[in-house]
Amino acid sequence: MDTDPRNAERNSRGTCYLSGRITNSPHFRRSFAAAAKQLRADGWTVLDPAGLTDAVEGHDGYNAAMRFDLAIVLASCQAAYFLRGWRDSRGARAEYAVADCIGLELMFQDPADRRAWRTQVVPAA
Secondary structure, three states: OOOHHHHHHOOOOOOOEEOOOOOOOOOHHHHHHHHHHHHHOOOOOOEEEHHHHHOOOOOOOOOHHHHHHHHHHHHHOEEEOOOOOOOOOOOHHHHHHHHOOOOOOEOOOOOHHHHHOOOOOOOOO
């Protein structure tokens, strides 16, 4: 499993960040692993927060995990893939807002999400 964003050039599609509900979701690792497997088969290097934040030195909970994950979305990825039920996660909604704002390719496990969810942009004053 290659999650190092520096190796993205090995894949023709680039690096994709997985986003979905982790907190209070007992089977999140299984859901994330299945999505990561499919994305890799489709040519993506996958950054999976279900495994990444466990490895963060000094990891001290939700806020540290979110700071780490958002930095990855901002710095390393060309796309973000949102698992079914992502809108039930405060963190995934934040990841969506950042990914959308900076122009990442947005992909959804549930095709209905592609049509139903858009970030509301407030014009600058």
